[in-house]
Every structure is written in structure tokens, then in C-alpha cells.
Amino acid sequence: MTTAPGEDLLRVEALEAIYGGGIRALSGVDLTVREGEIVALAGSNGAGKTTLLRAIANLLTATGGRITAGRVAYAGRDVARTRTDVLVRNGLVSVLEGRHCFRSLTVEENLIAGGLGRGSGRAELQADLQRVYALFPRLAQKRSLPAGLVSGGEQQMTAIGRALMGHPRLLVLDEPSMGLAPLVTDEIYRILGALNRSDGLTLLVAEQNVALALRHAHRCVVLETGRSILEGLAADLRTRDDIRQVYLGLGPAQRVSKRPPLPMEV
Amino acid sequence: MNPELSFFVEVVVGGLLSGVMYALVAIGFVLIYKTSGVLNFAQGAMVLFAALTFVSLVEWGLPFPAALIATLAVMVVVGLAVERAVLRPLVNQPPITLFMATLGVAYVIEGAAQLVWGTQVHGLDLGIDDTPLEFGGVLVSRFDLFAAAVAGLMVALLTLFFRYTRTGLAFRAVADDPLAALSIGLRLPRIWSAVWIASGIVALVAGLLWGARLGVQFSLSLVVLKALPVLVLGGFDSIAGAIVAGLIVGAAEKLAEVYLGPFIGGGIEGWIAYVAALALLLIRPSGLLGQRSVERA
Numbered sequence: 001m002t003t004a005p006g007e008d009l010l011r012v013e014a015l016e017a018i019y020g021g022g023i024r025a026l027s028g029v030d031l032t033v034r035e036g037e038i039v040a041l042a043g044s045n046g047a048g049k050t051t052l053l054r055a056i057a058n059l060l061t062a063t064g065g066r067i068t069a070g071r072v073a074y075a076g077r078d079v080a081r082t083r084t085d086v087l088v089r090n091g092l093v094s095v096l097e098g099r100h101c102f103r104s105l106t107v108e109e110n111l112i113a114g115g116l117g118r119g120s121g122r123a124e125l126q127a128d129l130q131r132v133y134a135l136f137p138r139l140a141q142k143r144s145l146p147a148g149l150v151s152g153g154e155q156q157m158t159a160i161g162r163a164l165m166g167h168p169r170l171l172v173l174d175e176p177s178m179g180l181a182p183l184v185t186d187e188i189y190r191i192l193g194a195l196n197r198s199d200g201l202t203l204l205v206a207e208q209n210v211a212l213a214l215r216h217a218h219r220c221v222v223l224e225t226g227r228s229i230l231e232g233l234a235a236d237l238r239t240r241d242d243i244r245q246v247y248l249g250l251g252p253a254q255r256v257s258k259r260p261p262l263p264m265e266v
Numbered sequence: 267m268n269p270e271l272s273f274f275v276e277v278v279v280g281g282l283l284s285g286v287m288y289a290l291v292a293i294g295f296v297l298i299y300k301t302s303g304v305l306n307f308a309q310g311a312m313v314l315f316a317a318l319t320f321v322s323l324v325e326w327g328l329p330f331p332a333a334l335i336a337t338l339a340v341m342v343v344v345g346l347a348v349e350r351a352v353l354r355p356l357v358n359q360p361p362i363t364l365f366m367a368t369l370g371v372a373y374v375i376e377g378a379a380q381l382v383w384g385t386q387v388h389g390l391d392l393g394i395d396d397t398p399l400e401f402g403g404v405l406v407s408r409f410d411l412f413a414a415a416v417a418g419l420m421v422a423l424l425t426l427f428f429r430y431t432r433t434g435l436a437f438r439a440v441a442d443d444p445l446a447a448l449s450i451g452l453r454l455p456r457i458w459s460a461v462w463i464a465s466g467i468v469a470l471v472a473g474l475l476w477g478a479r480l481g482v483q484f485s486l487s488l489v490v491l492k493a494l495p496v497l498v499l500g501g502f503d504s505i506a507g508a509i510v511a512g513l514i515v516g517a518a519e520k521l522a523e524v525y526l527g528p529f530i531g532g533g534i535e536g537w538i539a540y541v542a543a544l545a546l547l548l549i550r551p552s553g554l555l556g557q558r559s560v561e562r563a
Binding site for chain 2: 057059061062063064084085087088089093094095096100101102103104105109110112113114116117118159162163165166
């Protein structure tokens with residue numbers, strides 16, 4: 001499984017998925033993430049962001065859903081039926097919505113657990129721990145506290161650090177800003193951006209806060225009621241009036257747009 | 267010591283020591299419940315199966331250690347087989363389905379035990395002589411002391427295992443948040459297998475101790491009924507809770523039997539633990555030490 005920078009690392013085609021036997025959650029999603037990119041997945045509550053990310057990591061069946069049509073390819077292979085632990089060992093690691101730290105385990109135990117999936121050795125675990133602590137110095141101070149007792153931002157850092165312990169090539173994050181103060185969110189995005197630039201870590205981030213997503217991502221895909229309705233460079237989308245009005249709550253940009261408004265509910 | 271007091275202490279100590287053995291059965295439940303949310307009703311049948319296998323092997327003329335190792339191997343296979351054949355295909359099913367499945371498994375195991383080893387009652391002699399020891403006027407059963415020591419050792423080993431090994435860490439992670447454990451690539455089926463093996467081993471130890479005390483017979487599988495109030499009291503997901511509740515139930519049973527029994531007419535031992543468990547359910551539904559999630563206020 002090798003791809004060069006700029007090649008497609010993840011490709012989702014016409015994906016459809018249902019929940020609980022019949023509730024349609026995705027009804028046609030196309031998405032491509034190239035090696036080395038940061039792609040934001042924007043959309044309102046219930047648009048299908050979480051379902052899509054879970055489908056990609058094959059976590060859907062564990063939560064009562066399943067893929068009914070379409071294709072998910074990672075590093076050139078069809079992975080719709082590949083077990084999550086196999087995906088993790090091949091570098092596709094997710095950070096779940098709502099952080100999902102192991103609350104009764106200490107911060108450090110959470111991080112170590114993140115290295116167990118790929119079978120890291122003792123020395124490697126130590127080196128990886130030091131790397132995570134260097135990225136998130138606050139975690140080093142809180143390392144022996146139960147993760148359930150640290151702040152929301154620290155829990156998010158723990159969840160991200162735990163995923164990093166698995167040596168991801170593609171890190172999939174579901175709403176890392178949820179419930180966090182803007183300052184903390186900025187810190188987290190700054191660190192993720194730095195990892196992207198220095199280590200070439202590819203990121204796919206679902207984000208309800210579209211302004212935030214457009215500020216940090218290279219490209220953005222917009223989901224609406226289970227469909228991908230729009231895709232483009234973050235820099236272009238930022239200046240589009242329909243995006244500014246519907247998602248950013250701003251007035252039109254200086255130039256007058258000739259594009260018709262997007263068919264969507266607000 | 268005043269004879270009234272020393273009699274009281276004797277009752278309490280005897281109760282506590284048998285409580286340790288209740289705790290041992292309860293821990294078998296906790297292990298599985300914590301990691302997979304299954305209340306394994308077959309735990310009692312596993313206890314019976316282990317004891318019966320061991321006794322029969324000894325009666326065949328196998329030396330004690332060889333019989334122990336062989337039974338251990340059998341219990342590992344039984345634990346793995348149940349997990350693989352019954353629970354894994356039912357993963358993500360509602361808890362009641364899983365519970366019913368283990369109920370079925372309980373009777374299948376009992377039936378299989380009957381088929382393979384026959385129905386007669388066996389005596390099991392672990393070679394512990396049961397003359398009481400005296401500590402300052404208090405008589406304590408030597409066998410109860412031995413059983414409590416073995417059970418205590420078992421608990422200590424399990425605790426060390428969960429605290430200091432990778433498998434133990436993975437176990438705690440799965441118990442804490444299965445979806446998160448899945449998302450970081452932990453292999454849940456592997457952990458479930460490990461847990462079923464562990465509960466098979468716990469069943470073996472419990473089976474030998476209970477078998478030696480009560481005789482190896484089919485009523486041995488009813489020790490689950492002793493473990494249930496312990497689980498309710500301690501919380502289904504807490505090993506420490508199982509130990510504390512086991513001690514409480516053991517002591518309470520004996521005290522009630524001795525001091526309340528004469529007024530009500532005896533036989534309290536059988537049901538007093540359920541009364542305590544019911545009372546506690548009303549006050550604290552998650553049990554004494556059951557999981558209250560770790561949360562900031």
C-alpha cells in the first residue's frame with residue numbers, strides 16, 4: 001500500500017448507508033482525500049458526517065448501521081469490508097465524535113492503549129509517548145489523572161494523542177472542536193496543521209463550524225442530508241457568497257455572484 | 267475472651283471466609299459482563315463442569331497435578347468454544363438475547379457434563395484436613411482458611427494482570443468504552459476470548475473449592491444463585507465490588523441465621539442475601555461499587 005504525495009489516499013464513491021435496518025443516513029457521497037492533504041467535511045447536524053466517517057473506518061456495523069451501496073477505497077484497495085483493526089494497522093485511524101476517552105484509565109494509559117493496536121514494542125511505546133507529550137505538553141502534566149477528570153480540551157488532546165500512537169497515515173477526526181473554547185480549538189488545529197506540514201499526515205476532519213473548517217483545510221466537501229453536494233478548494237469556497245451566507249452567516253463578498261443559490265435547507 | 271463474643275467472632279469469621287468463595291464465583295460473572303455486557307448465566311454450569319471433570323479424572327487414577335492441568339485445558343476449550351460458537355455470532359444483539367443464549371448454554375453444559383461424567387455424586391478431597399484452628403478462643407475452619415487464601419490469591423493475580431499487562435490494559439479499555447477500543451484497532455474478539463478463558467479458569471478454582479465443600483453434584487451449578495445477590499450488591503462491573511459484597515453477604519447470612527434464625531424459624535441463610543440485594547437496589551441501582559461514570563461535576 002503505497003501512494004505518492006498528491007495521489008488519492010482515500011476515495012469514497014456513491015456511498016450509501018442505512019441505520020437500524022432502514023433509516024437512510026447516506027444517499028450518495030463522493031469524496032477524495034489525497035496524500036498530504038487536509039480535507040474538511042462540512043455540513044449541519046444530521047447531514048451524515050459521522051455516518052460517513054464511521055463507514056470509512058468500518059465502525060458502522062458496531063453502531064447498528066451498514067453500507068448498502070458504493071465503494072470505499074484506501075491506499076488503492078477496496079476496504080468496505082476490512083476490519084477496523086486492520087485499517088488501523090495500515091494507518092487509517094479515527095478520533096471519534098465526543099472524544100470517547102477511556103474515562104477510568106489515566107491519560108497515559110489512554111495513550112498506551114492507542115499503541116496496542118499496531119503492536120508497538122515497549123521502547124517504541126516510550127518514544128511515541130514522548131512525541132505525543134512534546135506535541136501536547138498539557139498531557140504530560142496530567143498523565144496520571146483519570147481521563148474522565150481532565151478538561152474537555154485535554155480529553156480531545158488525549159483522544160488525538162491516542163490516535164497518533166497508532167502511527168496514522170490518514171487521521172480521521174469527527175468534530176474535534178465540539179464543546180471546546182475557541183482558544184483550545186485553535187491550539188488543536190494549529191498542532192494538527194503542524195503535523196500535516198512536518199510529517200505529511202493526511203487529515204480528514206468533519207467540522208460543523210464551517211468557518212473553522214475553511215480556515216484550516218486545503219479542500220472542503222459539503223454534505224447535506226446524506227449527499228455530498230459541493231466540493232472545492234477552501235480558499236475558493238471562502239469567497240463564495242452562497243457559502244458565506246448559508247454557512248458563515250456573513251453578507252455577500254464584494255464582487256457580485258452570478259451563481260444561483262444552492263438548494264438546501266438552512 | 268467472653269464466650270458470647272468469641273462465638274460472635276466465630277460466626278462472623280466463618281461468614282467472611284465463605285463470602286470469599288461467593289466472591290470467587292461472582293468474579294467469573296464480572297469479567298465477562300465488564301468486557302462484553304453479557305450476564306453469563308452459564309458461569310454456574312462452568313463451575314460444575316470444571317469440578318466434575320476434575321473429580322472424574324482423579325477417579326480414573328490421574329495424579330492430582332495432571333488432573334488439574336487437564337481440567338484447566340478443558341476449561342480453556344469450553345470458554346473459547348462458548349465465546350466462539352454462541353456469543354460471537356450474536357455480537358451487537360440486545361442484552362436479553364445474549365442472556366437467553368447463556369441460559370441455553372448453561373443447560374447444554376450441564377447436559378454435556380451429565381452425558382460425559384454421569385450423574386452420581388462425587389466426593390472431592392483436596393487433601394486439606396478440616397480440623398479447626400483456634401485463635402484466642404475463636405475456632406476457624408482450616409479448609410475455609412485455605413479456600414479464602416486460594417480465592418485471595420486468584421483475585422490478586424487477576425488484579426496484577428489487569429493493572430500491569432498489555433492484555434489487561436486492553437481489557438480495561440474495552441470495558442470502559444468498546445467503540446473507542448474498536449476505533450484504535452484493539453481486537454475485541456481476541457479480548458473476549460481471553461476473558462472467557464479467564465472466567466473458565468475462575469470457574470475451575472471455584473468448582474474445586476465449592477466441590478470440596480459441598481460434594482461434586484448437580485446442585486453445584488446453583489452457586490450462581492449465591493453469586494447473584496453478590497453481583498447486585500457489588501455492582502455487575504466491579505471486581506472490588508464483588509469481593510466486598512461477597513464478604514458482606516457471607517457474614518450477613520451467617521449472622522442472620524444464627525441470631526435471627528431462632529425467631530423466624532431458620533432457613534434464613536438461603537434468602538437473606540436477596541433481601542439485602544433488593545433493599546440496596548432501591549437505594550443504589552448500580553451497586554456499592556458499580557460504575558458511576560468518572561465525570562467532572
